[in-house]
Structure formats: structure tokens, C-alpha cells
Amino acid sequence: MDNMDVECSSSSASAATTMQVDCCSWNPIRSGDEDENGKSSHIILNCNNNIESNTKNGFEQSLISPLSHHHQEEMPVQIRSTAKGEIVNNTNGRYLVASKDFKKGDLIFRENALISGPSSCSSLNVEGLPVCLSCYSLVQTHYRCRKCAFPMCNPTCEQDGKHAIFECPIFASNHVSPDQILDPETITILRSLLLRDKDAKSWFKLLELQQELEEECQQSSSNAMALLCDALTFIHQVCDLDQFDFDTVEQITRIIDMNGFGSEDRQRALLYRYGTYVYENGSLLAHSCIPNAYRVINPNSQLEVYASVPIKAGEIIKTVYTETFLGTVERRKFLQDYFYLSCSCSRCSSPSECDTFFQAIKCQHDENCQKSIEAVYLPTKPLVPNSEWQCTLCKDVKEYDFISAIEETVRSDLNEIDGDRSMDRVLKLEAVAGKHRGVSLHPNHFLILRTEYDIVQRMSFILYRNKLIRMQVEFVLRYVELIRKVLHVLNVILPGFNRHRGRVLYFLQQGLMYLIQYKTNPNNKKRVDSKSLSTLTEEYQEFLSVREEGRWILMVEPEGSEERLLANEMMTDHNGELEILKKVITG
Numbered sequence: 001m002d003n004m005d006v007e008c009s010s011s012s013a014s015a016a017t018t019m020q021v022d023c024c025s026w027n028p029i030r031s032g033d034e035d036e037n038g039k040s041s042h043i044i045l046n047c048n049n050n051i052e053s054n055t056k057n058g059f060e061q062s063l064i065s066p067l068s069h070h071h072q073e074e075m076p077v078q079i080r081s082t083a084k085g086e087i088v089n090n091t092n093g094r095y096l097v098a099s100k101d102f103k104k105g106d107l108i109f110r111e112n113a114l115i116s117g118p119s120s121c122s123s124l125n126v127e128g129l130p131v132c133l134s135c136y137s138l139v140q141t142h143y144r145c146r147k148c149a150f151p152m153c154n155p156t157c158e159q160d161g162k163h164a165i166f167e168c169p170i171f172a173s174n175h176v177s178p179d180q181i182l183d184p185e186t187i188t189i190l191r192s193l194l195l196r197d198k199d200a201k202s203w204f205k206l207l208e209l210q211q212e213l214e215e216e217c218q219q220s221s222s223n224a225m226a227l228l229c230d231a232l233t234f235i236h237q238v239c240d241l242d243q244f245d246f247d248t249v250e251q252i253t254r255i256i257d258m259n260g261f262g263s264e265d266r267q268r269a270l271l272y273r274y275g276t277y278v279y280e281n282g283s284l285l286a287h288s289c290i291p292n293a294y295r296v297i298n299p300n301s302q303l304e305v306y307a308s309v310p311i312k313a314g315e316i317i318k319t320v321y322t323e324t325f326l327g328t329v330e331r332r333k334f335l336q337d338y339f340y341l342s343c344s345c346s347r348c349s350s351p352s353e354c355d356t357f358f359q360a361i362k363c364q365h366d367e368n369c370q371k372s373i374e375a376v377y378l379p380t381k382p383l384v385p386n387s388e389w390q391c392t393l394c395k396d397v398k399e400y401d402f403i404s405a406i407e408e409t410v411r412s413d414l415n416e417i418d419g420d421r422s423m424d425r426v427l428k429l430e431a432v433a434g435k436h437r438g439v440s441l442h443p444n445h446f447l448i449l450r451t452e453y454d455i456v457q458r459m460s461f462i463l464y465r466n467k468l469i470r471m472q473v474e475f476v477l478r479y480v481e482l483i484r485k486v487l488h489v490l491n492v493i494l495p496g497f498n499r500h501r502g503r504v505l506y507f508l509q510q511g512l513m514y515l516i517q518y519k520t521n522p523n524n525k526k527r528v529d530s531k532s533l534s535t536l537t538e539e540y541q542e543f544l545s546v547r548e549e550g551r552w553i554l555m556v557e558p559e560g561s562e563e564r565l566l567a568n569e570m571m572t573d574h575n576g577e578l579e580i581l582k583k584v585i586t587g
């Protein structure tokens with residue numbers, strides 16, 4: 001096996017990182033001390049080719065595996081770091097940089113979890129079911145672990161290394177019961193603490209992850225404090241483990257809180273995992289509100305990072321830490337509260353969020369403003385909390401309180417919507433969106449778009465349930481119109497290969513299919529004439545390409561997830577009908 005020494009000459013302020021590479025499948029172990037600025041980290045990358053074997057005995061050894069296992073191949077990413085306190089290209093600390101070009105949709109790397117466990121939100125599931133301590137999905141059976149009596153899906157989950165080796169013996173000997181678990185994430189913290197004795201290598205890797213905050217951001221969020229209190233009670237009183245002192249529990253809680261990923265599965269889907277996953281390298285991914293990479297956690301708890309847009313060698317790989325449908329004020333607050341991060345990406349720094357007007361408030365100050373859709377309040381200094389907002393037309397200035405009061409009114413109108421019957425709810429959502437669209441909020445405001453996306457998802461379900469028949473064509477035309485609007489904004493804030501786009505493309509092809517069927521239905525009085533044939537052919541081509549792209553994106557989602565079901569549906573559905581359509585179109 002060849003040994004290569006790669007000297008990563010870093011950009012002006014970023015660190016020089018020496019990598020000793022044994023193999024294309026790499027597993028960084030830091031050796032030696034960092035200098036006082038934290039600039040230089042020496043990373044030895046070891047071969048670890050055997051993906052299958054590394055979860056044996058419950059230990060999830062971390063590894064990154066590029067797509068191909070060719071020893072001469074270039075490393076997919078490099079770790080770089082800025083000097084302490086310094087921000088380079090809107091990131092700080094350590095971050096990952098592409099070491100070669102990636103095309104949209106390329107798998108950049110795949111990595112096993114350093115540790116995983118149930119997440120805090122497990123106890124909030126609407127079904128009120130317990131969460132399996134192995135696969136983190138809801139336990140739908142009456143099965144109990146034969147040693148500790150905790151709910152598990154089945155004997156396979158029970159014997160899974162993580163549960164059996166980590167908490168099960170402790171639960172059994174201390175007679176711990178599920179109702180003593182205040183927050184399920186404390187089990188993840190316990191597992192992490194147990195690494196100290198069970199797997200020292202992983203323990204040290206965990207300790208290397210970011211926990212320190214910049215001095216000015218030392219105040220912990222109330223969530224982090226609550227988790228720490230629960231973890232201390234659980235470790236010391238419930239599990240009776242006094243070998244972990246306060247400082248150690250606090251340190252690990254902070255690390256899990258800062259670096260843990262949620263599974264991002266869709267709630268109520270067949271596969272919904274209430275898991276928290278920590279990765280040695282994935283946890284170094286920087287954030288951007290317009291990301292260039294996209295994360296999937298597969299059923300083996302591995303992290304897969306894909307290029308959502310083309311990435312050039314040397315570019316920072318950035319994923320998004322926040323929800324998509326949030327305006328800058330709320331996104332930045334979330335990033336500050338949970339990651340102590342003051343984001344200044346291109347989207348955050350742009351008053352109009354890159355011309356999407358995602359948080360623009362409609363100005364009604366005078367008659368001109370009332371008439372013009374262009375007249376909106378935007379923050380004058382988007383990176384300054386509580387910045388003033390100014391109308392783009394009349395230049396009237398408002399305090400942030402005025403803006404947030406308008407958003408609150410819309411929120412409370414939305415919260416008042418009751419009734420769960422799909423069509424009923426769609427009509428009520430449409431009514432509230434219609435009341436505020438272009439009146440109190442810009443039509444692209446995130447509260448409007450979020451509502452419209454909700455409408456689209458509900459309409460999709462109605463269309464699906466009715467198997468594309470008996471629907472009014474106006475309903476479907478509106479559906480397609482809303483989807484195109486959502487897509488238009490997503491193209492800017494969440495471009496390329498990602499779950500949201502995949503879902504939206506599924507909805508679009510569903511609507512297009514209906515419209516094509518409607519137009520070519522022999523029972524429909526408006527039969528296809530030669531004039532409309534070329535339009536129909538174009539629509540048919542669009543349908544095919546939308547379906548192709550949607551399927552391509554969603555096929556990387558985990559088996560059993562809702563997205564994967566949508567991908568499968570795009571593969572199998574309508575094939576017979578398409579043949580008929582093809583005949584109509586080609587005459």
C-alpha cells in the first residue's frame with residue numbers, strides 16, 4: 001500500500017494540514033499538538049476498507065469511504081481550520097474542503113457514526129409509542145428486551161451491539177425502567193460516556209469535536225441546560241454511575257448537543273428514526289443558508305454527503321443546519337441559540353434574501369405602496385439583530401417589533417385553522433394565505449410559501465387517493481401553479497440535488513401527469529387537436545424529465561422512508577398510461 005504525504009497548502013488564514021494517507025478509505029487520527037492558534041493539525045489517515053465489519057460488537061468505528069476503493073484515488077475531502085476566533089469564507093474552526101471536483105449528485109463521502117442513540121424528540125411522538133433503542137423507530141410490538149425489559153422492536157434489535165453492550169447491563173442491574181428516562185437523548189449521552197472504557201479510540205475522537213464556544217457566546221441555550229440537568233440525574237441517580245463527574249458529563253452533553261445530527265426522516269413515515277448521530281468528520285461540515293451539499297443518514301446510521309450543486313476542488317463543503325422555510329431573523333436566531341454561530345452567508349447578508357423576498361413585509365403606508373407589489377419593508381442591516389426595516393418605495397422606516405407583530409397575526413390566523421379532513425383544510429389554508437398574500441406579506445414570504453407547500457402536500461395526497469380521477473381540473477392547475485412557485489424560490493435558497501427538490505419534483509410530475517391525462521381523455525369534450533399537440537408534447541417531455549430528476553434525487557433516501565416510496569412510485573406508476581399517451585401524441 002502506497003503512503004502519500006499530502007501537504008494541504010491552505011488559503012491565506014487557514015491552516016496547513018499534513019495528511020499521511022495509507023488508503024483511499026480514510027480514518028483520520030490526529031497526532032501531535034496543535035499550535036497555539038489551533039492552525040496546524042496533523043492527520044494520519046488509515047486504511048479501513050471493511051465497511052461491513054466496523055459495526056461489529058456494537059462499536060461504530062468512524063470511517064470515510066469515497067465512492068470507489070481504488071488506492072491511488074484522490075482523497076474526497078481535506079480538513080482545514082482557521083486560526084482561533086477567525087472567520088474565513090464565513091466559517092470558523094475546522095471545516096471540510098473538497099479535494100477534487102464533484103458533479104451535482106455525486107456522493108462526496110460516506111462515514112459510520114462515532115456514536116448514535118435516541119434523540120430528545122423521541123418522547124414527543126404523537127403516537128405516544130416508545131422508541132426502539134436499536135433502530136430508533138417507534139416500537140409497534142409488545143416485545144421487551146429479555147435482560148432489561150426496555151421496549152425493542154424484536155430480538156434482532158435487542159441483540160444489536162449498541163444496546164446490548166452499552167446501557168442494557170446497567171439498566172438490568174439497576175432496575176431502570178423506561179419511565180425514569182426524562183429525556184431519551186440522555187441514553188445517547190450515557191453511551192458516549194461509556195466509550196471511555198469500551199472504545200478509547202472513539203472516545204478521544206469524540207472529545208476532539210467542538211464544544212468550546214467563543215467567549216462572547218458562553219451562555220448556554222435553555223435546551224442545552226435542560227439536557228445537562230436530565231443527563232446528570234440520569235447518570236448519577238438513575239444509573240448510579242459515579243465514575244463520571246459533573247465536568248465530564250457536561251463536556252459530553254455539550255459535544256452531543258453541538259455535533260449531533262437528527263435523522264431528518266419524515267414524521268409518520270414508515271421509517272421514522274428518532275435518532276441522534278455523531279460523526280468524526282461529518283460533524284466538521286460548515287453551515288450555509290444556501291448549502292452546496294446535502295446529508296442523508298442511511299439505515300446503517302452512516303452519514304452520506306452528496307454534492308447538491310457542482311463543487312470545485314478547494315471549495316468549502318457546506319450543509320444547512322436550519323429548517324428551509326425560515327426567514328433570516330429566525331434562522332440567525334436558531335443558529336445563534338443552538339450553534340453560537342452568527343451566520344453571514346450571502347443569503348443572510350442580503351436584505352431581500354437574494355431577491356426571493358422570503359421575509360419581506362408588504363408596505364401599506366400610502367396609496368402608491370398599497371398599489372405596488374414592489375413596496376415592501378426589508379431590513380436595512382440584515383446582520384444586525386433588531387435592525388430597522390425600510391419600505392423600498394416610500395422609504396418609511398419601522399422597528400422590528402412592527403414586523404414581528406404582522407408575522408404574529410399571520411401565525412395566529414394559521415394556528416386557528418382546525419379540521420383535519422384534507423380538502424377542508426386545504427380550503428382553509430388557501431383562505432388564510434389569500435388573506436395575507438400581497439396584503440400584509442410579500443407573496444414569497446416564508447409564512448405564505450410554507451402554507452402553500454403545506455397545501456401542495458395535502459393536495460398531492462388527495463390526488464393520490466383519488467388515483468387521478470374525478471378531480472376538478474382547476475384544482476390541479478392550481479396545484480401545479482403552487483408547485484412551480486415553491487420550486488422557483490427553492491432554486492435560489494436550496495438549489496440542486498436535495499430532498500426538498502426531490503419531493504417537489506414528485507408533486508410536479510404528479511400534477512403534470514393528471515393534466516396530460518385530462519387533455520387526452522377520450523371522454524373529455526375538449527379533444528386534442530393538431531394545434532395543441534405540440535404543447536402537449538412539450539408537457540409530456542417536461543413530465544418525463546421532472547420524473548427522471550425527482551427519481552434520481554429521491555433514490556438516495558433510506559429504504560422505507562417516505563421519500564424512497566415516492567421514488568419507487570415514480571418508477572412504477574403510470575407506465576401503462578404513458579404508453580397510451582405516447583400513442584396519442586405520436587398519432
Ligand SMILES: C[S@@+](CC[C@H](N)C(=O)[O-])C[C@H]1O[C@@H](n2cnc3c(N)ncnc32)[C@H](O)[C@@H]1O
Nearest residue numbers: 090091092093094210259283284286287339341
Ligand atoms: C458542528 S460544528 C462544525 C465544526 C467546527 N467548526 C469545529 O471546528 O469542530 C459547528 C460550529 O462550526 C462553526 N461554524 C460552522 N459553520 C459556520 C459558519 N458558516 N460561520 C461561522 N461559523 C461556523 C461554528 O462555530 C459552529 O458552532
